[in-house]
Amino acid sequence: MKIIETVPEMKIVRFKLKEPVGFVPTMGYLHKGHLSLVRKAKAENKSVVVSIYVNPTQFGPKEDLSKYPRDLQRDLAMLEKEGTEIVFFPSDKEMYPEGYDTWVTADKLTKPLEGDSRPTHFRGVTTIAAKLFNIVQPTNAYFGQKDAQQALVIKKMATDLNMDLEVIVCPTVREPDGLAMSSRNVYLNPEQRKSAPVLYKSLLLAKRLYAEGKKDTEKIRGEMAALIQKEPLANIEYISIANPATLEELQTIKKSALVSMAVKYGNTRLIDNMMLGE
Numbered sequence: 350m351k352i353i354e355t356v357p358e359m360k361i362v363r364f365k366l367k368e369p370v371g372f373v374p375t376m377g378y379l380h381k382g383h384l385s386l387v388r389k390a391k392a393e394n395k396s397v398v399v400s401i402y403v404n405p406t407q408f409g410p411k412e413d414l415s416k417y418p419r420d421l422q423r424d425l426a427m428l429e430k431e432g433t434e435i436v437f438f439p440s441d442k443e444m445y446p447e448g449y450d451t452w453v454t455a456d457k458l459t460k461p462l463e464g465d466s467r468p469t470h471f472r473g474v475t476t477i478a479a480k481l482f483n484i485v486q487p488t489n490a491y492f493g494q495k496d497a498q499q500a501l502v503i504k505k506m507a508t509d510l511n512m513d514l515e516v517i518v519c520p521t522v523r524e525p526d527g528l529a530m531s532s533r534n535v536y537l538n539p540e541q542r543k544s545a546p547v548l549y550k551s552l553l554l555a556k557r558l559y560a561e562g563k564k565d566t567e568k569i570r571g572e573m574a575a576l577i578q579k580e581p582l583a584n585i586e587y588i589s590i591a592n593p594a595t596l597e598e599l600q601t602i603k604k605s606a607l608v609s610m611a612v613k614y615g616n617t618r619l620i621d622n623m624m625l626g627e
């Protein structure tokens with residue numbers, strides 16, 4: 350496994366890799382969710398590149414950039430075990446040299462949900478994804494359904510900008526109690542951690558209500574909120590039931606819906622989602 354820290358070296362090495370090339374962009378502090386993407390990339394490609402880069406431009410001024418968890422040695426050991434060919438681990442100076450001035454933004458899809466709570470987040474996400482795609486030039490790039498809006502925005506960017514790659518979205522990997530795996534779960538104290546599976550429980554409740562024939566989103570959202578509010582440590586930021594392609598809120602579920610949410614435990618913000626009707 351080769352660890353590459355500069356853009357020119359990554360570009361040179363890339364063209365020596367066997368095609369097709371699978372790419373998994375991450376911010377490190379890896380868990381089984383990340384590894385599921387690496388495994389899928391490994392199964393579908395001849396070479397796998399994983400990037401580890403905590404992208405500062407996708408964090409808001411009051412967010413957790415400086416204390417975002419990092420453990421490079423552990424990450425490298427996990428990636429080595431998965432048979433990763435290349436780890437791209439650039440510095441901030443390498444990605445955003447002095448005078449950096451170009452941004453990639455998607456419009457409508459980035460306004461609701463996460464974009465509403467984190468107004469500059471997706472500009473950072475699309476910019477770094479575009480840069481990484483240009484540097485790595487993957488055949489296939491792998492993202493998690495855990496960040497459903499991010500996956501949708503990146504797919505849209507790749508289509509709209511005629512990028513020559515396939516964006517592949519992989520299912521959310523969960524802890525045994527249902528909590529979606531996330532690098533940020535380490536921020537939870539034991540009481541918060543015990544309470545946090547309520548996000549998944551509320552998604553399962555939505556799924557059950559829908560299966561029973563309930564289509565009115567206000568009612569479904571109401572029941573989900575009531576369940577979460579039974580947990581005194583949980584603060585709901587939003588619960589959305591939206592068109593899975595446009596992210597516009599639905600009043601009634603006709604064919605399918607993306608149920609998604611952000612819930613705060615103290616300063617820790619958890620997100621989760623589930624598709625209904627697929």
Ligand code: AMP
Pocket residue numbers: 374375376377381382383385386491492493494495496519520521522523529530531532
């Ligand atoms: P991050 O390091 O949080 O930026 O995540 C890197 C990639 O892993 C993103 O495409 C995430 O959607 C994906 N990911 C994170 N958590 C999970 C999970 N629990 N299951 C599946 N994919 C995940």
